[in-house]
Amino acid sequence: MEIDLNNLAVVVTGAASGIGRATALAFAANGARVFAVDVNEAGLAETAEMAGNGSVTTHKADLLDPTNCKPVIDAAVAKLGRLDALCNIAGVLKIEALEDVTPQTWDFIYGVNVRAPFFLSQAAMPHLLESNGAIVNISSATAFRGYAYVTAYTSSKAAIAHMTKSLQAEVIKSGVRINAIAPGTVNTPMGTEGGGGSFDKFDMELFARMMQVRPGSPPESYTDIILYLASPQNQIIRGAVLNVDDGMDAT
Numbered sequence: 001m002e003i004d005l006n007n008l009a010v011v012v013t014g015a016a017s018g019i020g021r022a023t024a025l026a027f028a029a030n031g032a033r034v035f036a037v038d039v040n041e042a043g044l045a046e047t048a049e050m051a052g053n054g055s056v057t058t059h060k061a062d063l064l065d066p067t068n069c070k071p072v073i074d075a076a077v078a079k080l081g082r083l084d085a086l087c088n089i090a091g092v093l094k095i096e097a098l099e100d101v102t103p104q105t106w107d108f109i110y111g112v113n114v115r116a117p118f119f120l121s122q123a124a125m126p127h128l129l130e131s132n133g134a135i136v137n138i139s140s141a142t143a144f145r146g147y148a149y150v151t152a153y154t155s156s157k158a159a160i161a162h163m164t165k166s167l168q169a170e171v172i173k174s175g176v177r178i179n180a181i182a183p184g185t186v187n188t189p190m191g192t193e194g195g196g197g198s199f200d201k202f203d204m205e206l207f208a209r210m211m212q213v214r215p216g217s218p219p220e221s222y223t224d225i226i227l228y229l230a231s232p233q234n235q236i237i238r239g240a241v242l243n244v245d246d247g248m249d250a251t
């Protein structure tokens, strides 16, 4: 199957690390023009250097602040001249016992994982309606069943799964395609270090249930499906949340 990404104008958030970096590099290697967004400026610079062909423009922005969302899209369109795809990949995780979760932690996780993708999507939509473009969100296999000590995170990932469907419903008569993937354990700083908290308080039998049976996968394992969902070749998958999790949800 040929996927034509040549000259596609793409925004990738979370592009300083992990799945976002791998996605930015995969787009760049396939001829797309990438507007790479992250709060981590040094990591963004590394991503652009790894791409090495000038196809990655970096843009530092803290997506926890919702007033930064529209300016990010405006800057991307000013640079790229159009917008064909928005990949909402930036995310944060905290693992904490119930009594340690503060309203600030809750707002931090929902602010980055749910509110930012929503307001980036809102700002991107006029451009995507024009280009018949796509949005790709990142949910998680942990969105679909209960896991101890990560309620804020897992429920935020369930929220973005639902947001994917509701936003798709709102633009279902247009050419815009909005989908999400739900990864299992990915070997990234989040997947291996996990924003851990008060482990001494955890019932380790319950905590261990978050581990998938198969080993974690490298972030590059996810880029083919993200690129396909972002490409004009995908015309039939709309409003879907795809399990791309090496069997985590099945087991």
Ligand SMILES: NC(=O)c1ccc[n+]([C@@H]2O[C@H](COP(=O)([O-])OP(=O)(O)OC[C@H]3O[C@@H](n4cnc5c(N)ncnc54)[C@H](O)[C@@H]3O)[C@@H](O)[C@H]2O)c1
Residues within 6 Å of the ligand: 013, 014, 015, 016, 017, 018, 019, 020, 037, 038, 039, 040, 043, 061, 062, 063, 064, 065, 089, 090, 091, 092, 112, 138, 139, 140, 141, 182, 183, 184, 185, 186, 187, 188, 189, 190, 191, 192, 219
């Ligand atoms: N790693 C896993 O096991 C796993 C599993 C399922 C889903 N996911 C999801 O995949 C996505 C990518 O995670 P990853 O594993 O690559 O993690 P990662 O920690 O390697 O990358 C996350 C990126 O998001 C950026 N980011 C965080 N807060 C930000 C903010 N306020 N503004 C801008 N950028 C910000 C970070 O700087 C970082 O570069 C996340 O949405 C995560 O929830 C990860």
